[in-house]
């Protein structure tokens with residue numbers, strides 16, 4: 001089982017997780033992070049300048 | 061055979077239809093309208109490649125059967141790859157969905173593109189669910205015994221038995237991936253046929 | 269000509285085109301996603317909590333096991349009064365006047381007394397006291413069985429586990445003492461796990477019976493509660509340990525947290541009905557006036573196409 005040691009996760013999340021309780025909202029840290037990242041990436045995708053728009057002049 | 065006869069052949073007519081809708085420069089265009097200049101456009105492609113990662117890692121998991129990953133370090137690692145591909149897939153798909161919503165990308169005879177997208181989304185949820193219940197561990201035991209109540213209550217439980225591992229595994233590795241891939245293909249072909257949706261007019265014209 | 273509807277029709281584009289290399293874009297996207305997935309898998313791995321067996325359950329908590337077995341006999345478990353598709357224990361959940369499952373009928377028959385108790389016990393070889401007990405059970409009229417079960421149930425609150433036996437301070441319970449004890453021994457040896465899955469012949473992939481039995485006990489639910497997986501804990505979204513789960517089920521699991529669904533005996537079918545409706549709404553956004561105008565009204569598109577509007 002040499003592969004097992006080699007391939008074990010560096011920071012395994014195999015311990016009980018924390019949860020955010022807020023009124024009737026109850027979400028795990030892991031899910032909250034995923035959702036927050038989704039919103040952040042979405043907003044970043046809207047705001048970040050898109051490369052290569054200088055070349056676009058020729059008409060068709 | 062005279063050429064009008066050839067023109068009337070089913071084969072010829074199908075070819076004309078396909079190439080009429082999808083000439084090579086539409087299948088693989090090398091330019092895009094200048095308004096296609098935002099990072100939000102990459103999330104469709106990202107969803108597609110994440111789906112291919114899901115399938116690729118699933119292929120490897122399938123080679124040695126459903127229990128392999130519990131006992132092999134390599135197997136467990138492949139399972140990790142599969143799980144994280146799925147997380148990335150849904151992550152990208154949801155952002156893609158938000159983006160297309162805020163562009164109202166169903167305009168200009170593109171409603172079917174939206175509709176196939178939503179059906180793909182729902183199919184993917186079902187595919188992920190059947191994956192969770194095919195894990196053969198505590199998680200799959202719990203998820204299946206919980207989910208049975210909802211599915212049974214609709215009457216669907218009489219055919220779709222979430223407590224039948226063999227059935228769920230078949231759905232997960234054959235039926236639902238096939239449907240998801242076919243739907244994705246239709247979805248992307250529709251995008252190519254119609255082209256990328258143009259921006260709203262600055263001041264929407266009341267009369268043409 | 270038809271009137272131009274800004275949320276349905278798209279304006280004709282006559283502006284410039286720019287080079288856009290979709291194959292390169294796809295290749296880069298693949299590399300980025302592949303690297304990301306490898307990184308996430310290498311950093312965090314994935315969860316794999318061992319499956320519960322009836323053996324582990326009955327060894328960890330023999331009293332819960334025996335109490336659950338008794339529950340199958342006195343008809344108080346989830347499975348015993350489930351209804352369709354498993355049995356006729358109840359009419360099942362209702363949506364308005366409709367009992368949907370009941371309309372479809374019993375298609376996956378599960379009779380808890382027969383399937384979970386009597387059939388497995390009948391398969392035990394060379395156990396004379398058990399054979400006598402089963403003969404007594406089979407010979408007794410329905411009413412007498414019910415009396416035994418009722419007496420045993422009344423005393424079951426004082427059930428103890430001593431010297432490897434289930435002890436219940438009750439008399440005149442017929443064969444019940446032997447039956448419950450034998451089943452508990454069978455469970456603790458692992459034989460019951462086998463007896464339940466092989467209920468369909470040599471090969472099987474169907475775990476309906478053992479899963480239903482395990483889920484009738486409180487041991488299983490307590491493990492899930494510990495892992496924050498209960499329905500009332502938004503459990504559908506959650507994964508074991510501290511991994512992200514099916515976050516995309518947020519709306520589905522949300523309904524179970526709020527009235528009237530949080531206390532409704534028909535919550536499952538009601539929430540499913542709502543979710544089907546919600547899915548239909550999402551599907552039909554392009555055709556629903558008002559809904560389809562939201563993107564034009566909130567003007568996020570001005571940010572997405574800012575280059576375009578600037579160049580006008």
Ligand code: HEM
Pocket residue numbers: 100101102103104105107108111153156157160165166170173174176177178180181184244247248251255256257
């Ligand atoms: C497996 C899931 C999916 C894949 C692989 C996928 C892939 C793609 C790709 C590659 C494009 C073209 C590039 C782009 O504009 O991003 C696209 C466009 C589009 N997608 Fe998806 N998609 C998926 C799911 C969805 C979902 C869930 C929705 C919405 C509910 C959706 C709605 C659309 C629409 C409306 C377009 C047309 C965009 C336009 O004309 O500008 N797709 N999709």
